[in-house]
Amino acid sequence: MYSExxxxxxxxxxxxxxxxxxxxxxxxxxxxxxxxxxxYLKIENDIIKDVKxxxxxxxxxxxTSSIATEMIKGKTIExxxxxxxxxxxxxxxGLPPQKIHCSVxxxxxxxxxxxxxxxxxxxx
Amino acid sequence: MNKRIYLDHSATTKVKPEVLEEMLPVYTEYxxxxxxxxxxxxxxxxxxxxxxMRVAKALGALPEEIFFTAGGSESDNWVLKGVSYAxxxxxxxxxxxxxxxxxxxxxxxxxxxxxxxxxxxxxxxxGMIRIEDLKAAITDKTxxxxxxxxxxxxxxxxxxxxIGKIAKERNIYFHTDAVQAIGNVKIDVKAQNIDMLSxxxxxxxxPKGVGALYxxxxxxxxxxxxxxxxxxxxxxGTENVPGIVGLGKAIELATENIDSYNEKLLKLRTKxxxxxxxxxxxTRLNGHPEKRLPGNANFCxxxxxxxxxxxxxxxxxxxxSSGSACTSGSLDPSHVLLAIGLPHxxxxxxxxxxxxxxxxxxxxxxxxxxxxxxxxxxxxxSPLYExxxxxx
Numbered sequence: 477m478y479s480e481x482x483x484x485x486x487x488x489x490x491x492x493x494x495x496x497x498x499x500x501x502x503x504x505x506x507x508x509x510x511x512x513x514x515x516y517l518k519i520e521n522d523i524i525k526d527v528k529x530x531x532x533x534x535x536x537x538x539x540t541s542s543i544a545t546e547m548i549k550g551k552t553i554e555x556x557x558x559x560x561x562x563x564x565x566x567x568x569x570g571l572p573p574q575k576i577h578c579s580v581x582x583x584x585x586x587x588x589x590x591x592x593x594x595x596x597x598x599x600x
Numbered sequence: 601m602n603k604r605i606y607l608d609h610s611a612t613t614k615v616k617p618e619v620l621e622e623m624l625p626v627y628t629e630y631x632x633x634x635x636x637x638x639x640x641x642x643x644x645x646x647x648x649x650x651x652x653m654r655v656a657k658a659l660g661a662l663p664e665e666i667f668f669t670a671g672g673s674e675s676d677n678w679v680l681k682g683v684s685y686a687x688x689x690x691x692x693x694x695x696x697x698x699x700x701x702x703x704x705x706x707x708x709x710x711x712x713x714x715x716x717x718x719x720x721x722x723x724x725x726x727g728m729i730r731i732e733d734l735k736a737a738i739t740d741k742t743x744x745x746x747x748x749x750x751x752x753x754x755x756x757x758x759x760x761x762x763i764g765k766i767a768k769e770r771n772i773y774f775h776t777d778a779v780q781a782i783g784n785v786k787i788d789v790k791a792q793n794i795d796m797l798s799x800x801x802x803x804x805x806x807p808k809g810v811g812a813l814y815x816x817x818x819x820x821x822x823x824x825x826x827x828x829x830x831x832x833x834x835x836x837g838t839e840n841v842p843g844i845v846g847l848g849k850a851i852e853l854a855t856e857n858i859d860s861y862n863e864k865l866l867k868l869r870t871k872x873x874x875x876x877x878x879x880x881x882x883t884r885l886n887g888h889p890e891k892r893l894p895g896n897a898n899f900c901x902x903x904x905x906x907x908x909x910x911x912x913x914x915x916x917x918x919x920x921s922s923g924s925a926c927t928s929g930s931l932d933p934s935h936v937l938l939a940i941g942l943p944h945x946x947x948x949x950x951x952x953x954x955x956x957x958x959x960x961x962x963x964x965x966x967x968x969x970x971x972x973x974x975x976x977x978x979x980x981x982s983p984l985y986e987x988x989x990x991x992x
Contacts (some may be wrong), residue, residue, distance in 0.1 A: 482822070486911060492981050507945030507984060510905050510925045510933070514983040530983040534907035536866065 500593025536575035609956035651848025675798035691741035706888030727756035749781035754887030755896025783854030806850030810843030
């Protein structure tokens with residue numbers, strides 16, 4: 477059902493955890509639907525220095541959060557905002573059709589965290 | 601992975617060697633068509649008749665009241681459609697429950713589109729129907745009551761005898777989907793006033809793709825599968841003779857050994873449930889504490905999601921199932937867990953472990969060693985759990 481890449485990110489998720497005094501936090505999804513993703517960002521000079529996540533959800537939800545954090549780490553916030561769910565799916569060598577929404581959540585979580593950063597730092 | 605533990609016996613079971621042994625020569629030696637008049641056919645016919653006797657004996661029915669089908673879903677379809685169509689002149693109302701298998705629920709939905717009316721009885725927090733609700737739902741248009749014997753997810757066993765009594769008093773047909781009950785619960789269709797009963801061989805160590813429907817003599821029911829004159833003109837299609845032979849042997853073994861099987865499973869289940877409840881906080885047991893299938897344990901672990909749990913267990917060699925949305929193939933978690941009043945977010949974190957023949961105390965010990973770690977790891981990753989730890 478899942479690609480090896482998905483299983484790899486599910487079994488050894490990268491960047492799990494929280495960042496104390498994070499510069500931006502994004503939380504999307506809801507418990508009722510069975511998926512919540514929370515992404516924490518540490519940003520210096522508009523560059524994502526560190527990123528952590530916490531996820532409540534299925535295997536695909538964990539894997540998409542994990543790979544999304546890898547894909548934006550070290551990038552500028554402008555670059556990170558260009559992350560699409562399609563890119564997340566491709567990086568994982570595909571997802572089953574009913575799990576595509578997990579990749580959408582990952583994209584949304586990254587955007588929400590950056591929005592939060594911009595709001596807190598009057599960058600809008 | 602070296603260790604593999606199968607804990608999903610409500611999904612399906614392994615064919616017992618004694619069952620397979622009786623089935624094999626049917627493929628290669630007694631392969632005749634039971635409808636043929638020559639010796640090959642007569643041999644096959646004899647095997648089908650013997651299997652019918654065994655099923656009848658296991659249920660306390662007459663052999664002529666047993667009809668072989670392709671499994672539980674066909675049997676359920678046959679009852680619901682067959683009774684509805686044949687008794688239209690008497691009424692158009694069916695009573696069932698909100699926790700039935702989809703073979704019943706989806707068939708009822710189809711019948712509703714055709715103009716039949718269906719009452720879905722609610723259940724209490726343990727998954728039991730209330731007899732008062734059943735009595736209140738009966739109208740003079742009610743033609744069928746279809747209530748499962750034991751639930752496939754949470755294992756709760758319904759008050760079948762009481763339901764049978766009420767149905768008889770009110771002169772309404774009573775069907776029970778006993779797919780999960782055979783071999784776990786003692787059944788006597790006459791004493792329990794059951795008019796129709798569905799069963800499926802692969803749930804009690806028989807082969808897949810074969811089941812049966814008991815239909816009490818005199819029941820008005822239309823055919824579902826039309827065609828040739830097999831099964832005394834009631835169910836067309838060349839008999840699945842090897843499967844039927846396997847079903848016959850499997851039900852014989854399942855009912856002969858019911859007491860020792862129950863005792864064994866109950867011991868393991870008690871250890872499993874007590875161990876899980878002790879070792880893992882924020883856990884609830886779903887289903888009735890006592891009136892449940894002997895091998896069934898169903899839990900909800902708060903703040904985590906079922907599919908992640910199953911994948912982790914699988915990596916440790918443990919086969920289990922869950923009622924989370926991600927495993928149900930829809931956006932909602934299991935209809936059974938919602939029906940017993942669990943909120944969505946809790947129902948997503950369900951785990952069903954169903955014990956069987958080959959499980960041992962060591963298997964339970966292994967689960968009790970591995971499961972708490974997995975749950976904790978997933979909780980540590982869950983944004984919902986942070987809030988709990990934070991004292992919120």
